[in-house]
Amino acid sequence: MVLQAQSRSRGIGGRVILHVDMDQFYAAVEERERPEFKEKPVVVGADPKDGRGRGVVSTCNYNARKYGVKSGMPITRAWKLCPDAIFLRPNYKLYIETSNRIMIILRQYPDKFEQWGLDEAFLDITSKVRNFEEAEKLAITIKREIHNKEKLTCSIGVGPNKLVAKIASDFKKPDGITVVRQNEAKEFLAPLSVRKLLWVGKKTERRLNEMGIKTVGDLANFDTQILKEKFGMMGSYYILAAQGIDNSEVVEKTAVKSVSRERTFEEDTSDIDMILETLNRLCREIHEELIEMKMLFKTVTIKIRYENFETHTHGKTLSFFTDDLQNLQKTSKELLEPYLVRQKNVRLIGVRTSNFASSSKQKTLL
DNA sequence: TCTGGGGTCCTAGGACCC
DNA sequence: TCTGGGGTCCTAGGACCC
Numbered sequence: 001m002v003l004q005a006q007s008r009s010r011g012i013g014g015r016v017i018l019h020v021d022m023d024q025f026y027a028a029v030e031e032r033e034r035p036e037f038k039e040k041p042v043v044v045g046a047d048p049k050d051g052r053g054r055g056v057v058s059t060c061n062y063n064a065r066k067y068g069v070k071s072g073m074p075i076t077r078a079w080k081l082c083p084d085a086i087f088l089r090p091n092y093k094l095y096i097e098t099s100n101r102i103m104i105i106l107r108q109y110p111d112k113f114e115q116w117g118l119d120e121a122f123l124d125i126t127s128k129v130r131n132f133e134e135a136e137k138l139a140i141t142i143k144r145e146i147h148n149k150e151k152l153t154c155s156i157g158v159g160p161n162k163l164v165a166k167i168a169s170d171f172k173k174p175d176g177i178t179v180v181r182q183n184e185a186k187e188f189l190a191p192l193s194v195r196k197l198l199w200v201g202k203k204t205e206r207r208l209n210e211m212g213i214k215t216v217g218d219l220a221n222f223d224t225q226i227l228k229e230k231f232g233m234m235g236s237y238y239i240l241a242a243q244g245i246d247n248s249e250v251v252e253k254t255a256v257k258s259v260s261r262e263r264t265f266e267e268d269t270s271d272i273d274m275i276l277e278t279l280n281r282l283c284r285e286i287h288e289e290l291i292e293m294k295m296l297f298k299t300v301t302i303k304i305r306y307e308n309f310e311t312h313t314h315g316k317t318l319s320f321f322t323d324d325l326q327n328l329q330k331t332s333k334e335l336l337e338p339y340l341v342r343q344k345n346v347r348l349i350g351v352r353t354s355n356f357a358s359s360s361k362q363k364t365l366l
Numbered sequence: 367t368c369t370g371g372g373g374t375c376c377t378a379g380g381a382c383c384c
Numbered sequence: 385t386c387t388g389g390g391g392t393c394c395t396a397g398g399a400c401c402c
Contacts, residue, residue: 025402046370055370058402071402077367117373117402201400233376234399262371299394309369313396350371 014182016135017250018123019157019165020106020142023174025119026059029098030088032151037061041085043069048079048087054264058090062174095119098150105145109138112250122162124250132158132179139177160185163246167196185244190217197241199234207231216242255356256293261285262350268307270345279336280329282351287325294359296321300328302335303350311348312339321357328353 022028026044031037041064046055053075060069060078067082078085099118107113110123129135139156146154153175157168160182167189168178180188189196194216195205207230213219219227220242227235240246261282269275279302290297301315314335318327332351340346 054368058370072369074367074369077369080367120402199400203399256373257375258373260372264370301395311397315395317394348370352372 013126014160015124015126016129016132017159017162017165018110018125018135018139018142019159019162019169020121020123020154021156021166021169021173022102022119022152022154024059024061025099025152026090026095027061027064028152029095030091031061033094037086039063041067041069041082042088043075043078043082043085044088044090045071045078046075047089048075051076051079053079054266060085098152102146102150102152105149106142109142110250113252114250115253122165122250132181136177136179143175143177160244161246162248162250163198163241164188164244166198167192170196182244186220186242189242189244190215190220192216194219197238198246199237204231204234257356258352258354259286259289259293259295259297260350260352262303262348264305264348265346268345268347270342272340275336275340275346275349276333279332279349279351282349283325283329283332286351286353287323287328290323290353295356296323296359297328297353297356298322299353299355300331300335301352301354302332302339303348303352304336304339304346305348307345307347309347310344314339315352317355323359 027042030042030044038061042061043057043064044059045057047053055075057069057071057073057075057078059071064078064082064085067085069078069081069085075087079087095118103115103121106121106123109128110125111127112124114122116122125135125138129138135158139158143154143156146152155169155173155176156178157165157171158177158179159165159168160180164180164185168180171178192215193205194200194208194213197216200208208214208219211222211226211230213222219238224239227239229235231238263278263282265278298321299315299317301313303311303313305311316331316335318331328351336349
């Protein structure tokens with residue numbers, strides 16, 4: 001991921017990168033469609049089912065945040081914090097359509113463009129501007145165009161690399177612009193929690209905290225050898241990141257490498273027929289998508305999660321590429337069956353296909 | 367706090383080949 | 385006859401992103 005594109009460094013002058021991040025994207029799109037929602041707390045995510053629902057909050061608006069609701073939070077907790085909120089199921093079709101139009105707008109501006117999820121993008125505008133002042137003006141122009149055409153706001157970070165631009169875009173939300181030059185980067189990052197760094201998630205944050213590293217400044221001053229030993233390649237990345245250095249390029253995303261579906265049951269179950277029926281349905285959904293993409297798969301991997309959250313994956317690589325539904329269903333059933341033991345209720349099952357070849361090359365590949 | 371769904375990449379061990 | 389080293393592919397698990 002990050003590390004592969006990492007080795008090349010830029011010549012003198014340096015880069016200018018924008019990170020554009022739509023504000024509370026799903027909730028904002030819903031508010032745009034239903035302006036009366038604007039004054040109320042809106043939570044987009046799973047169905048709370050009067051406090052018995054499963055799943056999490058995808059996005060919520062600022063009115064919901066006042067009650068302590070956050071994305072990623074269990075929907076039952078959000079329901080307890082704010083039972084009067086408007087709880088909406090995500091309307092992905094609408095978000096994807098909106099996202100596609102926004103990405104078309106953004107693509108006009110940079111030399112290099114990289115979409116991140118539905119609502120974020122990196123823009124390398126190095127050759128388009130002479131300095132960071134011009135970059136800030138361009139950011140204003142972009143914000144204005146998105147707002148005129150889509151009636152949505154975004155926050156933009158301007159930085160010398162992707163890491164700093166991304167953290168900067170999060171600095172003044174919503175509807176903000178934050179500019180951080182290379183010579184300001186280290187100072188800008190130093191007081192922030194290590195958690196703000198790209199690729200530092202919950203687990204890594206905890207490990208770093210246990211080593212006495214809480215802020216990016218702490219990380220910058222820590223023994224680099226120990227970090228490398230403890231965190232491997234990522235350790236080397238963290239050391240540079242803490243200095244505000246990130247040489248990864250803005251690159252267009254390449255073709256998808258896997259297609260998967262998974263389902264959490266409404267209640268943990270031991271109903272084998274129901275589980276296998278669900279498995280078949282997931283296979284059908286995957287199959288449809290693969291046909292549309294004109295892709296053949298060679299590897300099938302199933303996933304099972306028991307009621308105690310113990311999770312296993314089990315995969316098999318075939319000796320040939322195929323897009324046959326019966327084969328997918330048969331293979332995933334064979335892979336899953338050893339895990340369907342009577343003593344443990346099942347919470348989730350999933351199927352993933354990977355190891356793709358284009359079906360136009362079907363005849364030549366084995 | 368009782369933890370979705372769709373992805374990507376890294377790690378580490380093992381098989382297998384030369 | 386107790387044992388190298390490099391390369392590639394596969395498998396399972398895990399961390400992270402939105």
